[in-house]
Amino acid sequence: AQKITQTQPGMFVQEKEAVTLDCTYDTSDQSYGLFWYKQPSSGEMIFLIYQGSYDEQNATEGRYSLNFQKARKSANLVISASQLGDSAMYFCAMREPYSGNTPLVFGKGTRLSVIA
Amino acid sequence: NAGVTQTPKFRILKIGQSMTLQCTQDMNHNYMYWYRQDPGMGLKLIYYSVGAGITDKGEVPNGYNVSRSTTEDFPLRLELAAPSQTSVYFCASSQGLTVTEAFFGQGTRLTVV
Numbered sequence: 001a002q003k004i005t006q007t008q009p010g011m012f013v014q015e016k017e018a019v020t021l022d023c024t025y026d027t028s029d030q031s032y033g034l035f036w037y038k039q040p041s042s043g044e045m046i047f048l049i050y051q052g053s054y055d056e057q058n059a060t061e062g063r064y065s066l067n068f069q070k071a072r073k074s075a076n077l078v079i080s081a082s083q084l085g086d087s088a089m090y091f092c093a094m095r096e097p098y099s100g101n102t103p104l105v106f107g108k109g110t111r112l113s114v115i116a
Numbered sequence: 117n118a119g120v121t122q123t124p125k126f127r128i129l130k131i132g133q134s135m136t137l138q139c140t141q142d143m144n145h146n147y148m149y150w151y152r153q154d155p156g157m158g159l160k161l162i163y164y165s166v167g168a169g170i171t172d173k174g175e176v177p178n179g180y181n182v183s184r185s186t187t188e189d190f191p192l193r194l195e196l197a198a199p200s201q202t203s204v205y206f207c208a209s210s211q212g213l214t215v216t217e218a219f220f221g222q223g224t225r226l227t228v229v
Contacts, residue, residue, distance in 0.1 A: 045220035103149050106158040
């Protein structure tokens with residue numbers, strides 16, 4: 001079974017609008033971490049935001065926020081005020097450190113295109 | 117800070133050749149990983165290491181070998197390269213057992229012809 005599911009292969013958003021990228025995950029652990037990474041066309045992997053399973057508040061980092069719904073096992077990334085430079089692939093990932101799954105497991109990604 | 121450094125950035129191999137992708141990190145991280153990313157896809161784990169002298173297989177280990185003789189270095193060896201190994205390879209590292217971000221190298225684009 002897929003650990004991380006990203007159901008949107010591609011998304012378009014108008015510049016300055018907000019966009020939500022979906023991510024659902026599968027785990028039976030109580031302690032885990034959820035991550036979002038950005039991969040621009042240049043290829044590097046850029047860490048954006050992290051949410052711990054015990055964190056009560058949704059994580060925020062500048063224009064990025066994570067809409068964490070634990071009961072639904074979803075960790076959607078919200079980008080506010082989109083910019084042209086936000087056009088990239090976005091990957092959701094999970095880590096389950098206490099079940100021995102220390103490496104990050106990635107979803108297949110969502111390609112975001114920001115339109116002027 | 118250098119972070120995670122991978123070499124080479126690009127390489128073309130002929131079928132059957134071998135090569136080693138180098139990865140070194142200067143953050144004193146215990147955990148290191150090798151991922152491959154096929155075109156339009158997410159990252160798949162090849163091998164990982166939780167400390168010097170300890171390695172373990174990931175999701176797609178066939179055709180690869182690793183070693184971890186020091187904390188800093190985690191080379192990935194391709195033996196008998198095949199076209200199916202054409203991919204972008206990422207090395208990453210992270211600190212400790214708790215949930216912390218992984219830092220990635222710039223990637224190595226490998227083509228097997």
